[in-house]
Each structure stands twice: as structure tokens, then as C-alpha cells.
Amino acid sequence: MSTTPTGIIGEFTDVNVVVQVAEKLRDAGFRKWDIYTPYPVHGLDKAMGIKRSILTYISFAGLCGGLTSALGLQFWTGAVDYKLNIGGKGFFNWQFSMPIDFELSILGTALFTVFGLFHLCRIPTWYNRYQDDTSFHKATDDTFVVTIDADDDRFSATETPALLSDLGAANVHLVHSSVE
């Protein structure tokens, strides 16, 4: 395994420490790095300098799409394409369309939210450059795992490990990809 490293890993166990580490790495100007945690840590995203998620806009688009389809569907089928007189009721009224307007708005929002989430999180992706590393697996158990990718401009195979160790990381080590 004398190939060039693909990244570096360090482990943390104290949640307060990891938030400070995130701020320091952010301020040091790293760009291709991440912190893997077993559960969402409040404020860690801000400490890492992650911008506000655009997911809310995607969800809102889903709501608009659902509502428009519901109104369009009920209006076009009932009042344009197939006018069926039932007890003299209107061919289209917003009142009777409300239940389906509501349900399809919800459905549109839900579908856009979930698939928008998948898109933003880049899932499904059944590959990760750290996947064979045992430290990395602890991130779904009880450890906060900091990674810095080797293709980050500020990455250095000698200085970055020292930086992570100084910040208090345990088990700092370079990772070499098993897939070439």
C-alpha cells in the first residue's frame, strides 16, 4: 500500500471538541472534508460552514406542482373534456376540489422532499473512498469521524495528520483507496 493516500481520518468522542474542531478546520480553509456522526449534532453544520439547505425550495416546488396538477386535472376532466351533469352540480367548483387539491399538494411536497433529499445527499451511492476503513464504520456507532480528502488544495500528507492530532483526534491515519 505505498500508493498515494486518498485522504486522512481522525476520531473524536467529545461532541463539544468536535464542534470546535469543525470551526478550526473551516477557518483553516479546507474545502473537501467532512465529519461523520452517528446522529445529527446541533450546530455542527454551521460550525463547518455549510450553507443553508435549498431543500425547502425543492419541497415548495413540489407543493406548487401537486396543487396545480390537482386543480388542472379536476378542471380539465370535469369542465372541459367530460362534462357530466350530476344533480345539476357545477362541473368545476373550487369547494369540491379541496380534498384532492390538499392531498395532491401533500403528495407532491413529500415526493419532492424525499427525492430532493436523495439528490442533495448524493444517495444512493454505494461507494465511499473511506468505506473499507474500520474507523469510518464507527461513525454509525458512537464516534465522530473527521475526514479530509487528499485532493483538497491544503492537504499535506505530513502536516495534516499533525494538525488533526494537535486538535485532539485519536487514531489519526492516512487512507489508501482499495479501488484504483
Next chain:
Amino acid sequence: MTVVQEHDRLQASALGEEPIREELILGNPSMRDVTARIASIVESKITMKYLATLSVTGAMAAWGLFALYYTVTTGIGVWGLNNPIGWGWDITNFVFWIGIGHAGTLISAILFLFRQKWRTAINRSAEAMTIFAVICALTMVLSHTGRPWLFYWLLPYPNQMNMWVNFRSPLMWDVFAVNTYFAVSALFWFVGLIPDLATLRNYVKSDIAMKVYGVLSLGWTGSTRAWHHYEIAYMILAGISTPLVLSVHSVVSFDFTVGILPGWHTTIFPPYFVAGAIFSGFAMVLTLLVITREVLDLKQFITLKHFENMNKIMLATGMMVGYAYILEFFIAWYSGSDWERWIFVNRAFGDYAWAYWTMFTCNVVSPQVFWFKKARRNIPLMFIISIFVNIGMWFERFTIIATTLHHDFLPASWGYYSPTWVEISIFIGTFGIFLSLFLLFAKFVPVIAIAEIKSIMPGAQPSHHHHHSHDSH
């Protein structure tokens, strides 16, 4: 208690967050213990007891499916329906099952928005029950169409007959409401599961299990960049599920209220149905969780505190349905309509009085014991009451349907309805389907939301004053 912790506690009280008065997780486990405990259920060998239980529920399901097959191949004449009673156990069971589904969404969505931390231990299993109950409800409503192979006629699709569905019909609204509910509940459940499936992927030893959980977890890593979007997605899903859960049973009640029949045509139905749905759902969740907690030994996570809270909700919603039962009589009298008045007198004292009073006793009288803290924390007692409520809520739907239909406007056509063995078998079958799916869920899926439990453990979240950039309060 350190100065920092004390400061946090005071700050939390000042912000209106109640300090936790009773531990929600007993025995102070570490995060690794939590992972190991939940994963051990998945990793453990399948026991004979489990297989025996699964074969009993599987046999029930098979028997019900046979009865369904018999119905579909012969026609719904094999049911006890007649003129004037066109709806019987089919719609009773449909409303019963869809109602059961409501507790799951209430726990996962509404209690999430209200920041009720105790929901965390029970939301996963309650959401699973929602999905399984809706599957049973869909089974009932499909078979009741008589020719279920033409189910797609209910959907608006361009066809050679040049016809469209009638959107003015509440039955059409129901198709949209129930299917949306199923889809959104399933998505919500799956999104909640992704991080826990990833935890199992990294934990299990068997190669096949690792591959299956690996594929299902979609390659989730726990990246903060992903959690960042994930938390917003979860919040949005909870936000839209809240009005959704209120709408579904309202739309189900429109199936009755939009009709002009006495006993059905009342404005109280939507809130009354929603309260009843949550009531019955909590009863079913309680029934199954008392057993699950015992069998899977989850006493550490599902505590008496959880049960007590659920019993309080049952008491509250039970009082709401009780209020609705009584108010219905007042409105019938106040309407001045002879038909309306007569149908309610008939409901309480007519042919189906036995069903009415069974309902009233089970739903209104029996939960009153939960005024007492001792009763709310007594597991055998709450188990019995939850069974009573399950029975009572089934009878509520039966009473509403049968009493209104069996005596219509023309006395010459009055009738009485009893189910045949086929309908009873289908109902038993839906219980078989529901319980079999739940057993499979309890064995192969993390029954407790691992990541959520970890996020509320003491010391899991950073104390606020350590870092300057975070000021979300």
C-alpha cells in the same frame, strides 16, 4: 452537576423547555450499548417461539386470503350484505384499520413538532403499524368493490371509453386520501430508517445481512453534509404529515357525511372521526408494544413513562369521542328532524342496542380508570383496557354503518345484517396480515430509532456557549 450543566439546565428552563423529570432511557447506557442492544435483535437466531407465532399469524393471513379468493371468484353475494344494508363488515373493517394507522403518524409527526422527546422510543414501531394497518384497510376497500381487478377504474387515466372519474364524489376523495396517506407514511418511515439501516450495515457480521442492509441504506454514511439536509427533510415531512393525518380520517368521514342519510349527515363527523382514529390507534400501539417490550426485552427504552403518556392521550381522545357520542344525540334532537331523532333513539335502544352499548362501555367508561396514576402505570390493566378500546372502536364504526342502513325511509324494506363466515374470515385474515408484517418488522428492522435515541442521550448535543457561530435560539 457541573457549573456548565447547571447553567444549561437553567437556560433550558428559562427558554420554556421543561427539564426532564423522569428518565426516558433507563440504566444510563453508552451509545455503543444502544447500537449493540438494538442490533442484537436483528443478529440473534430465529427462535422456535418466533417461528411458531409467525406460523399462527401466517395461517390466519392465509385463511383470510382464501376467503378473499372465494369472494372474488364467486362475488360479494357470499357476504351477509342485503338490501337495504349495502355496507357491512367490509367498510367497518376499512374504517377500523385506517383509524389504527393514525397513532403512528401522530407519534412520528405531531409529537415531533411539539418536541416531545418520549416519542423517540416508540415512533418507529408505531409508524410501522401505520403502514401495515393501511395495507389491511386497502385490502378491505379493494375487495368491497366487488370486481377488484378493475380497481384502476378509480384512477383518472385516459381511456378508450373517453370517460373520467367523478371528482364530486367523496369516494373519489377517499381514493386520493388513503393512497396519499400510504405513500407519505411509507416515505416518512423509510427516511427515518436510512441512518439505522446504515448502522446495521456496519454492525452485522453475516455477509448477506450486510449486503441487504447496505443496499437498503442507500450508502448512507452519517456525513454532516447529509444530516444537514436530512434534518430539514424530516421536519418538512413531519410538518406535512400533521395536516395529512387530520385530513385522512376527515375524508373517510365525508364518505358518510356527504350522504344525506340520518345518523351520517352531521358536521361533527370529521373531528369526531379523527379523535376516534387516534384513540383506536393508541390502543393498538399499546397492545402491541406491551408485548414487544416484554418479548424483545426493551424495558430500558420503552418505560412506564412512555406508557403513562400514551394512556393520558387515550384518556383525552376517549373523552373526545364520548363527548361526540353524547353531542350526536343533542344535535339529533335540536335538528327537529323526525328521521334524525328516530335513528338515534333506535341506535341506543333498537336492534343494534347491544353493539351501541358495547361501544359506549368500552370507549367511554373503561378509559376512565386512567384518571388514576396507579392505573396509568399498571401494565396488565392498560393491556386489558387497550383491548377493550380496540373492540369498542370497531363497534363504533359498525354501529354507525349498521344502524343507519338497516332501517331506511321505507319500513317495508327494513332489514337486519349479520356477517357470514366469509366476512369473519377476511377480518381474521387482516389481523393475520397485520401481525405477520409486524413480527417480520420486529425481527429484521431496527424496532427503535437508534440515531434518534442517541441524539437525545445526556451529553449527546454540544453545550451552547462553547462555540460562537451557533445561535439558533
